[in-house]
Amino acid sequence: MVSEYKISALKEPGYIRLTLIITAVLFLTIFLVMPLVVIFNEAFGKGISNFFNSISDPETITAIKLTVFTTVISILLNLVFGLSAAWAITKFDFRGKNFILTLLDLPLTISPVISGMVFVLLLGSNSFLGSLLNQFGIKVIFAVPGIILATTFVTLPYIVRELIPQMQEQGREEEEVALSLGANGWQIFLKVTLPNIKWGLLYGLILCNARAMGEFGAVSVVSGHIRGYTNTMTLHIEILYNEYNFTGAFAVSTLLTLLALITLLLKTIITKKF
């Protein structure tokens, strides 16, 4: 029998519920929605033609190109790595697996500034490797390769961390059956494993893409801020902002903000497929 008393003990009174909902929504509006509104407000506030002038500026275009180029390479590298690592970790048993799993999380907890710094230390012109490469005319730090390396380091966990739990959950039986039916490694991967992990893989790719395009701290350390050469979109935003060209800074920001919103949308859609 359900008594009156029991029902009141299972739910908060209406006014408390309402207060909590309003507080949470108000907080998130101020904290999350307000900055978004401001980005578009500042970008379009001085007129739409100013916005398009900033977007079509040659330096902005170069920055967009460099960001896209860097992102594509970093994603490809981390995709191959993510698939290999997830395959080795989930389909086989070996010692030190937990250590490797901990390592995979490392770039997420290290400050972006430190992530960029390690490449300056390793490959900068003061280092042994850097001066060696310099003799062959190869410049890594304060150049595009350094930007790619730093971005790859920072985004390393995103794909592999989505794949491992999914492949772990799938187990090995299906692949083993395929093997006993005479399938080779590639066939097993493409026809058995991949269909099972495709949504997780897509999810990882989307997260990796968002982070790669938006990375700032690590890239800032290795870039040397050479205009029109080592300027990614986020670095370009910083330069414009520091020159008090706020419309320009926010105009370039709208592009990455749209990307962030699309990422959130895709994330919501894909999470339902899991």
Next chain:
Amino acid sequence: MEEAVEIQQKIYRKKKVLPGFGITFGFMMIYLSLIMLIPLSTIFITTAGIGWEEFWKVITDKRVVESYKLSYGASFIAAVIDAAFGFLTAWVLVRYNFPGKKIVDSMVDLPFALPTAIAGISLTAVFASDGFIGQPLSYLGIEVIFTELGIIIALAFVGLPFVIRTVQPVLEEFDQAVEEAAATLNANRFQIFSKVIFPSIRPALITGTTLSFARALGEYGSIIFISGNLPLKTEITPVLIMSKLEQYDYGGATAISIVMLLTSFIILFSINFYQWWSNRHK
């Protein structure tokens, strides 16, 4: 006979081992070494190069100590704010229904998806003395930009999703039959919340809060625009590392970094230990 079958099974099982271990494991190790281990080792090598005495001198320098105090202090306060509002948001999203709930739920991840530099300039615009929120605040005599308060706000922004996304699934899985059981024992709503629900959410809340603290410690992009980066006042540790690097003081930069890295490792280790411990004492 039985033995023969066993051996046969063993051979069969061995044959069933999936292909590709050598190449995938090998590639993983080479990649991790090149992208991660070798670069990270340079921090320790460079620090070792400056010697113990110099190391101590660097990390006890007034400007460095002040940056540590600010970074750890502001990150801690930001994490506490995230804990409070993160828990509230997770609760509201799991337990209540209201119009626009799905949009709110998707928006929670915005700080993950939005590049930190953009978060920095837009929060600065929102809280500037002529901004949407900065203006009313400055009437009250509260300045946000170029102060510790601005740093705390930006750090709370970037760390917020950690608490919500760690607490939310645990709250969803919480068996409401336990609440009913407590109600039949004549517990009131407050008692049920504080003695039944909260204790089972606590490990997730602590984990999420710690993650947001760890994230805040290393944050750079969103801070540099809002803080003003005044040495001894509003200069966080990552910004100080950056300025050492710009002066080519690599030894100093790595010495300061090592202290931060060690803290991160200790935090990660403590979270893992705490989760293991709270699982055992369920």
